[in-house]
Amino acid sequence: MEPRGELTQILDRARVGDEAARAELLGRMYEELRRVAGRMMTRERSDHTLSPTAVVHEAVIRLLGEEVFAKAEDRGFVLASAARAMREVLIDHARRRSAGRRGGDWRRVPLDGVVDYFEGQGLDVVAVHEALDRLAAMSERQAQVMTLRYFAGMTVPEVAAALDVAVVTVERDWRLARAWLGEQLRGGEG
């Protein structure tokens, strides 16, 4: 019998604010995302590119598939952890990518789309990541909205469904967070 309920316990503890449990959940999610993303990338796929949404979805399902949860609550919590972990995966990837570019050993992978997007905006993805962490300290939900929107590639309605809030709330959060990020990342004195 596998240690059934282990993840449920972690989730319970994380929900009530246990930092260690949060880190544990994030770590697991991170590992899973990396596994899924790595496997998806090595798959021979000439016909399609991979969306970050697909990576997050598959990772969540695989992680949750390890055991069956007792309660239907906290989907948003799990998903937000997944999105946060996704950000870590992408930052790792961006770092490796810039190192690899210098070394000349760099292969384009589907997740590059996200990094490309920020570069196209004239932004350093690592700076965005750090700014979002600061935003999370002020409003966790706003950081989650941005993370899900930009790092997990979800649409506004999808974000709303994932966080179980109204679409207008997501739009409002997005607008404020955008202005704040603009100030932080390109506004100068901020």
Add this chain to the structure above:
Amino acid sequence: MTSRERWSRIGELFEEASRLAPDARTGWLREACDGDADLFDQVSRLLAQDEEADRDGFLAPPAPAPAPTPGATGPWPDAATVPSAGRSGRGFTPYDAIQSAPASSFPGRDLARRRLLGLTTTCLVITLLILAWKYAVVRDPDPRQAAPYGLLILGLAGLIAVLRGSRPFSPSTFEAMELGMIGSVAAVYAFAQYQTMLDFSIRNDPDRAQLVLNHRILVATILILSYGIYAPACWRRTAVVVGTLALLPFATLALLLSLHPAEMEWMARLGRERGSTPLAHYGFDATLLLILAAWSTHGAYWITQLRTQAREARRLGQYRLGERLGVGGMGEVYRAEHRLLKRPCALKLIRPDFDPGGKALERFEREVRITAGLSHPNTVDVYDYGRTEDGEYFYVMELLPGLSLDELVRRHGPLPPGRAVHLLRQVCLALAEAHAAGLVHRDIKPSNIFASRRGGVDDVAKLLDFGLVRPIAPGLSADLSEEGQILGTPMYMAPEQATGDREVDARSDVYSLGAVAYQLLTGAPPFAGGSAVAVLVALARDPAPPPSQRRPGVPEDLECVVLRCLAKAPADRFPDVLTLERALGECACAGDWGPDEAARWWRSHEPAAVA
């Protein structure tokens, strides 16, 4: 660092201010901040950033994510948005996860290449012959006359070399090449005719000048005939080309007479001295060439017709296509008829370009073979399978008058419990055969089950689309679905199938049958609504709500059966479909629906579907 409370206050002010007109904001904000200069400053900066972001598209939504990987767990359309396969909804999986590659093929391209090659070779041979004759046999003319022929030979040889290579060309390129080639040949011959006739006339040798014209006419006949044979693209173009070829020798002659009347005086004299006219002298040859041109045009027309017919006949063998019943990512489904048997059938045509890797074609081929190997009356009958000349695969199966369960529920709402049991028991029996043969269906869903009229009986269930079937025991056939890929429709998928953790077996099909039963009874699958992840998460951990909660009137015994099918752990479900079939048969409502009720229902509700 701004505190949470302060940040939420900033957010409120930002939101309210952003609803105001830009010029009214500052005044309002100053008042709202009530002397807190720092707060005023922060919100103003954010508002300025907001305006600037709107202007320059800062963090504008990323481009829509690329199409989800087939089978990977991207967002999928829910049942309501999956394009239903045509009006009558044949229910073949639209495979919409698989998208076609944009490449297009040009059927018959090889033929166009071979034809052009033949025509060019003929022209090259004639030109070489003329040149050799001039210099090896006649040994007379001016070496400068060889120049245009030499150029032509080089050009034709170059074209042959290009055509023999493997570079692909589009049909319009072939047409342009063909017209350019025949045009240059005609131009060089006309120029040579002009030059040599003038030359002999100047040298006062009218006999040989006339001989040149005669040769020229003979060469024109060869060109006309070979064009008709080798390039019968369409009769209009052939008519223009061969008509020009026929008239060119005479046009050249006319040009020569008008530009050099003195040198060509002999020719005019020739006619007058013998009491003849130019018409009498050349009219007959010209008429013959024109007749030949008409004949060649007709030949081209005829060859094209024959080829089209032959292609059509070869295309789908014995089948004649009728109306299109549905479209999917892989190809199209048509109503079709066997030419000799006149048996109506459904023909699924797979586009040749949709799957460059060949994986899906393999899967398709396997689907056909597997389905053909099953003979249960509740499994769809596969009649035929083949490949067209253009590389399209097709397979032919029985045409099912009736509706898919998906459409049945959508059009008429949830089914009476007795009817659901009646249909599901038949599907169980069809699956029993497949499971006994070591095959799991893996994609059981309402749109893959048909309630149709067969053998004069209504509500005969037919299970279709074994596209995702795979052997239970490994080693029976290569596993074509890649590891970790989720194939199938998540709403009817067993949890172990969605997570990919456990081996899928017959009990996964039992789960899917339970989900289908759930939809038949309540109108919706057990887990629907919300985002894609919400469905999958619910699938993985939430118990299915009892159907009677969703829709009162579902009998308790049937509800127990359905919920047992939907158990998360395979061990908690019915061990096999035959046990499930028996359990369904033991429900009190099992006797409520039979052929008579079915016949009455179809006559009154869907008379057109089974007519």
